[in-house]
Amino acid sequence: MTQGRVIGTDTVEDARQRGRLIVEVMPGDIVTALARESAERLGLKLVDGPVEMPAPVRTDGATSMRRTLYRRAPKWQAPSRSPRKARRLGKLALIGAGGVGGNIAHLTSRADMAEEIVLIDIAPGMAAATALDLNHTSGITGAAGRCIGGETLDLVSGAEVIVVTAGRARSPGMTRADLIDVNARVIRQAGEAIRSEAPNAVVIVVTNPLDEMTTEMLRVTGFPRERVLGMAGTLDSSRFRNALAMMAGVSPADVDAITLGSHGEEMAPIPSRATIKGRPLNVFLSEEQVKACVKDAITGGGQVVALKKSGSATIAPAHATIELIDHMRGARTGPVPVSVMLNGEYGIDDVVLGVPAHLGQGGMIKIEELRLTEAETAALHTAADAIRTRLAT
Known part of the structure; x- marks a missing residue:
């Protein structure tokens, strides 16, 4: 035995x-x-166990040869992989029903990702109107989840995931750091309600300045670092991939790239880990072109603000938030950039910073430490020092 x-x-x-x-x-x-x-x-x-394994399928030689020749035909296409079976959320709460929150609710409702979607906003009628508008789409989409809107924070009660987008947006000429004082008050109010009404929730912070507001949410709720995440790296990485794809003249699907660090001026796109069609960047782009793409990723949010004149990006941040939720639901796997409190990872302690992490139902599972160049590692430490300085003032 x-x-x-x-x-x-x-x-x-x-x-x-x-x-x-x-x-x-x-x-x-x-x-x-x-x-x-x-x-x-x-x-x-x-x-x-033991789990009974299916008997192997046996194919005669003639059939095997016919299939091989068929796959070599110019018109043959590989079958698409079936999507992973994702877990459906019980209750998703959105604090802030403006541009970002409204788009997150729309994407979530359209994909039927949650049984209940709650929108909360202090503007009278805004959240309720958005919720009703989304419910009216169910006759077209067939989504079974229901949307509820209101103005009081106690609506977060029992939420599995809470996304906080509430706060003042940037205006032209403003940096994200300029919003620390005004938006910290919003985060404190939200955090106190979450702590008492939804003590088991995972919180995703979208409010700017992202890393500083995630730090404030951790402090107010008292939650472990695994359950307070900041959405930044998914958005910044998307902007970096878009810039590389445009510069190289390829589809964004051909580009794999990640951005770490802070969600601000100290953002750290990681060219050493980036590939185009599975090959290093220098196969397709010059050093100057890569630097231009890095700059485009760092200034991407500011470009949107400058064009809008009033307000900041809403659509891409919503999609970036959905990417995090999909990792938590099991719809996606692998590491994803997210802002979390570091406890020695990458040689950094006691600061919230964007790093690659594996996510699951309870939030962060573990941080993945990538091998970076000396310059990229220095950029992470520079970002950490800048965040500490801003929080100390």
Whole structure:
């Protein structure tokens, strides 16, 4: 009789990284409580084994040859992969029903990502009107989730995920840091309501200045760092990928790139990790062109503000927030840039900064430390120092 193994969180994490949906538990195996909790959070099932494997499909030589020749035909296209089965949220609350919040609600409702979507805004009637407008689309989209709008923060009660977009937007000539004092008051009010009404929620902060407001949300709620996230890196990375694609004349789908650091002047696009069609940037672009793309990513938000004259970007930030929620639902896998409190990662302590992290049902699972160049590592530390300075003033 073989001795059973101990199934811990490392076994569950290994299964997730391999893209498996089940963890086989053989007779005699011991499953730790933490492993069960991790499996539930990641959407994996613990299945009693041995699991019966399907019999291999046997194909005769003539059929195999015919299929091989067919795949070599110029018109053949590989079948698209079926999307991952994502978990549906119970209740999603949006504090702020303006441009960003309204677009997040629209995208969430359209994809039927939550059973209930609650919009909250201090402007009389705004949240209720948006909610009603979205409910009117259900006859077209067939979405089953219902939207509710109101003006009081107690509506966050019982929310699984809370997105905070409320606060003053930038005007031309303003930096994100100029909004610290006015928006900190908004975050404090929201954080106090979240702490009392939704103590188990995961909070995503979108309000600018992003890293500083995420720090304030952590302080007010007292939540662990895993459950207070800042949306920035997904948006900044999208802008960086768009700039690289335009410069190289390729589709954005051909570009893989990430941006870390702060959501502001100290933003740190990472060219050393970026690829175009799976190859390094220098195959397609000169050093000067890459620098231009880095600058375009850093100034992307300001470009929108300058064109709008009043207000800032709303559509791209909404899509960037949905990307984080999709990682939490299991619709996407792998590391994603997100602002979190660092505890020694990348040699940085006690500051919120954008880094790649794995997300799950309970928020952040772990931070992934990438191998960066000396200049890129220095940029991260410069961003950390700048955030500390702004918070100290």
